[in-house]
Amino acid sequence: MEKYKLAFYWASSCGGCEVAVLDVHENILKVIEIADIVFWPVALDFKYKDVEAMKDNSIDVCFFNGAIRMSEQEHLAHLLRKKSKIMVAFGACACHGSIPGLANFFYRHEVMNRAYLETPSTVNPDNILPQEVTKVKEGEITIPEFYDTVHTLGQTVKVDYFVPGCPPVPDQIMTLVEALIKKELPPEGSVIAGDKTLCDTCERLREEKIVPQFKRIVHTIPNNEKCFLEEGVICCGPATRSGCGNRCINANQPCRGCFGPAPEIHDQGAKLLSAIASISAINEEERVGEFVNSIPDPAGYFYRFTLPYSMLKRKLLREEKK
Amino acid sequence: MVFEPKIVGFLCNWCSYAGADLAGTSRMVYAPNVRPIRVMCSGRVDPTFVIKAFLEGADGVLIAGCHPPSDCHYQEGNLKTMRRIPLLKKMLKQLGVEEGRLRLEWVSASEGEKYARVVNEFTEQIKALGPLNWKVPQPKGGKH
Numbered sequence: 001m002e003k004y005k006l007a008f009y010w011a012s013s014c015g016g017c018e019v020a021v022l023d024v025h026e027n028i029l030k031v032i033e034i035a036d037i038v039f040w041p042v043a044l045d046f047k048y049k050d051v052e053a054m055k056d057n058s059i060d061v062c063f064f065n066g067a068i069r070m071s072e073q074e075h076l077a078h079l080l081r082k083k084s085k086i087m088v089a090f091g092a093c094a095c096h097g098s099i100p101g102l103a104n105f106f107y108r109h110e111v112m113n114r115a116y117l118e119t120p121s122t123v124n125p126d127n128i129l130p131q132e133v134t135k136v137k138e139g140e141i142t143i144p145e146f147y148d149t150v151h152t153l154g155q156t157v158k159v160d161y162f163v164p165g166c167p168p169v170p171d172q173i174m175t176l177v178e179a180l181i182k183k184e185l186p187p188e189g190s191v192i193a194g195d196k197t198l199c200d201t202c203e204r205l206r207e208e209k210i211v212p213q214f215k216r217i218v219h220t221i222p223n224n225e226k227c228f229l230e231e232g233v234i235c236c237g238p239a240t241r242s243g244c245g246n247r248c249i250n251a252n253q254p255c256r257g258c259f260g261p262a263p264e265i266h267d268q269g270a271k272l273l274s275a276i277a278s279i280s281a282i283n284e285e286e287r288v289g290e291f292v293n294s295i296p297d298p299a300g301y302f303y304r305f306t307l308p309y310s311m312l313k314r315k316l317l318r319e320e321k322k
Numbered sequence: 323m324v325f326e327p328k329i330v331g332f333l334c335n336w337c338s339y340a341g342a343d344l345a346g347t348s349r350m351v352y353a354p355n356v357r358p359i360r361v362m363c364s365g366r367v368d369p370t371f372v373i374k375a376f377l378e379g380a381d382g383v384l385i386a387g388c389h390p391p392s393d394c395h396y397q398e399g400n401l402k403t404m405r406r407i408p409l410l411k412k413m414l415k416q417l418g419v420e421e422g423r424l425r426l427e428w429v430s431a432s433e434g435e436k437y438a439r440v441v442n443e444f445t446e447q448i449k450a451l452g453p454l455n456w457k458v459p460q461p462k463g464g465k466h
Contacts, residue, residue, distance in 0.1 A: 074461060105416065149459040156461045270369040273413060277406035285390055285404060292408045299416035311373045313458055316418030 004060040004180060006031075007039035007051075009080055011066030011073035012100040012150065017091035018042045018065070020167035024174060031177055035060075039080075051079055059084040061180065063163075067093040067100045067308060068151040072144035081157040086185075088176070092166040094153040095191075096260045096268075097308025099166070101150045102300065104307045104314035108148040148317070150308045162191045166258035166305060169245055194242030197262040198255050201242040206230065212281045214294040217254060228254040229279060234301060239271040258305045267311045269302035276302075327381040327448035331356040331441075332371065334364045336395040337430045338386035344434030352438035353445035356384060363387070364426075365399025369410045372424065376414075377456055382423045382448040386437070389428040400428070422447050423454065 010018060022028060038059060039046045062084035068074050081087055092098035103111055116122065116129050134141050153159055163172050172192045179185050186192070194201065206227045215232045222228060228235035228249075236257030237249075244259055261268035282291045295301065303310055333339040339360045345352065361367055364387025372383050385407055387400045394400040407426040415421050425447075427440045 068461065071462070147462070151459075151461045267370050267373065269413070270373055270410075273409055274369050274406060277409050278402050280405050282405060283391060283398075283401050288405055288408050291405050292412055295409065295412075297416070298409055298413040302413065311370070311377055312417055312456070315416070316454075317457060317459060318418070 004035040005038045005058065006035045007059045007062040007080060007084065008037065008042070009039065009062065009064050009066075009076060010042060011064070011076065011094070011153075012069035013066030013091065013093045014099070015042065016167045017093075020091070020165075020169075021063070021173065023167075024170040024177075027170070027174055027177075030181075034177075034181055048076070048079075051083060054083050056082055057085050061086045061088060061176075063088050063090040064153055065091040065094050066153075067097045068147075068153060068156045069100055069103070070144040070146055074147075074151075074156055077153060077156045086160045087153075087157065088161045088163055089153040089159045090163050091168055092164055092258050092260065092305050094159075095162045095164045095309070096306040097150050097152050098258070098305045101152075101306075101308035102304070104150050105299065106315065107317075108146065112146070149314050152309050155308070160188050161186070162189075164191060164193055164241060164259045165244060169243075169247070171245065172243065191241065191263075193244075193259055195263050196242045198237040198240045198242045198244070198246065198249075198259070201246060202227070202237055202249055203246075204228070204249065209279045210281045211279050214276070214280070214291070216296075222252055222254070224252055229276075234276060234295070236268075236272055236302075236304075238275040239265060239268050256304060257302075260306050260309065268306045269299065269310055272302040273298060325449060325453060327355050327445060327453070328379055329356045329382040329384055329441075329444065329448060330375040330380045331358045331384040331386065332361050332364065332367045333358050333429075334387040334395075334400075335360055335362050337388035337393060338364070338427075338437065340431035341386070341429040341433045341437045344431065345438045346434075348434050350434060350438045352441050355445045355448075356441050363394065363396050363399035364403040365394075365396065365401075367403065367406075369406065372410060373414075376419060376423070376454060377458065379456075381451070381454045382425070382444060384425050384427065384440070384444055386427045386429045386440070389430055393428075393430060419454070420451055422451055 039051055062080045089095045112129055132145055176192055204227045205225050211232050213232050217233050233254050235254035237255045240255055240257045241259040241262045248255055265271050280291050364385055367385050375383050387403050388394045390400050390404055411421045411424050425444050429437045
C-alpha cells in the first residue's frame with residue numbers, strides 16, 4: 001500500500017500543537033505505519049522550496065496550526081492548500097484565532113510600540129522598529145509584513161476539517177487518523193470534537209443556576225463537586241463545544257472556552273455574555289452596576305479564544321495613527 | 323450631506339411596541355430614524371442581534387421593554403435584559419463601539435410620548451457621535 005503523505009505547519013502559535021501530536025503516545029507508530037511526513041519545519045529539515053517543487057494535491061493531509069498574522073504565514077497557507085488534498089485547521093489558533101488573536105484588541109502600531117519600545121526590559125534608544133525592507137550595501141533585505149489583523153486559517157483558505165482545542169486532545173487526532181485508515185472521512189467542514197456544549201457533558205452538581213455574585217477564580221477556592229457558575233466563578237461551559245474530555249473541569253478549574261463556540265452558534269463571546277447575565281441574582285435596577293463591575297474584562301474573557309472568528313473579528317479599525 | 327443615522331429598534335410586543343403604536347396613532351411627530359423590529363420580549367434580544375445590527379450598517383441600537391421589576395409579560399425577561407445590555411455596552415466599548423450607540427429604555431403601552439422623546443434624544447445623540455462605519459477586515463489574499 002502506498003503511504004499517506006502528511007505535512008505539518010505552524011503559523012502564529014505557541015508550538016503546543018506540535019507537541020500535542022506526540023500526545024498520542026505509542027499510537028504515533030500507527031500513524032507512521034500508514035504515513036510519511038513530507039514537511040514539518042519544527043522537527044525535520046525541509047525548505048519552502050521543497051514544498052514549492054511538489055505537485056499540486058500531492059500531500060494527502062496537511063495539519064496546519066496557528067493563526068494568520070503575517071504575510072509569510074498567509075503565503076504558506078495558500079501554498080499548502082494548493083499542494084494538499086485535505087487541509088486540517090489544527091488547534092484553537094488555526095480554527096478561531098485563539099490567544100494570538102487577542103492582538104485584535106489593539107492596533108498594529110500599539111502592538112509594535114509595546115513589543116519594541118515600551119516593555120520595561122527593552123533598551124532601544126534610537127526607537128528602531130522592524131522595517132519590511134532595509135537597504136544595506138549588499139542590496140535589500142526583507143522580512144514578512146506584519147498585518148494589522150489576525151485571521152483564522154478558515155478565513156484565509158478553504159479548510160476541510162477543524163480540530164479545535166488548546167491544544168487538541170489525542171482522541172481527536174486518532175479519530176481523524178482512524179477515519180483516514182478506514183477511508184471513512186466525515187463530511188467536509190466537520191469539526192472533529194463533541195457535538196454538545198461542555199455543560200451538557202459536565203458531571204458537577206447543578207441545583208439552581210442563580211449567582212448572587214461573580215468572583216474571579218483567583219479570589220476563591222472552588223468546591224470540588226459543585227458547578228462553577230453556581231459558586232460565582234465564570235465558566236465558559238455554556239457556550240463552548242465539548243470533546244476535550246473535561247480536563248480543566250476535572251482539575252477543578254473552570255472552562256476557558258478553548259474548543260470554541262458550541263455547535264449551532266457562531267459568536268461564543270456574545271452567547272457567553274448572554275448566559276452569564278441571565279443567571280445573575282441581581283434583580284434591582286440600582287444594583288446592575290454591581291453586576292457589571294464584577295466582570296472586569298468581559299471582551300477578553302468571553303472572546304479569549306475566538307476574537308478573530310467572532311462576528312466583529314477585532315476592535316473597530318479607525319484611521320491608524322502613525 | 324446631513325448625516326441621518328440608521329437606528330435599529332428592538333421593541334417588545336407587550337409594552338414598547340404598543341407604546342410606539344400609541345405615538346403613531348396620537349400623531350406625534352418624531353425622528354424617522356428608528357427601524358423598529360417587534361420581538362416577543364426584550365429578553366429575546368440576543369447580544370448577537372445587536373452585534374449583527376452594527377455590522378450591517380446600524381449607527382445605533384435601541385432596545386425597549388417593559389418596566390422592571392414586574393411589568394414583563396414573561397415575569398423576568400426584562401430583568402435579564404436589564405443586566406445583559408449594560409454588560410454588552412461594556413464589552414462593545416472594549417471593541418471600539420461607544421457606549422452611547424446602544425440604549426436601553428423602559429416604555430409601557432401608555433407611554434407613547436416617552437417613546438417619541440427617547441427616539442428624538444437618541445437620534446440626536448447618534449448624530450453627535452457620527453457614523454459607525456464598521457468595516458470587517460479581510461485577509462489580503464496571499465499576494466506575497
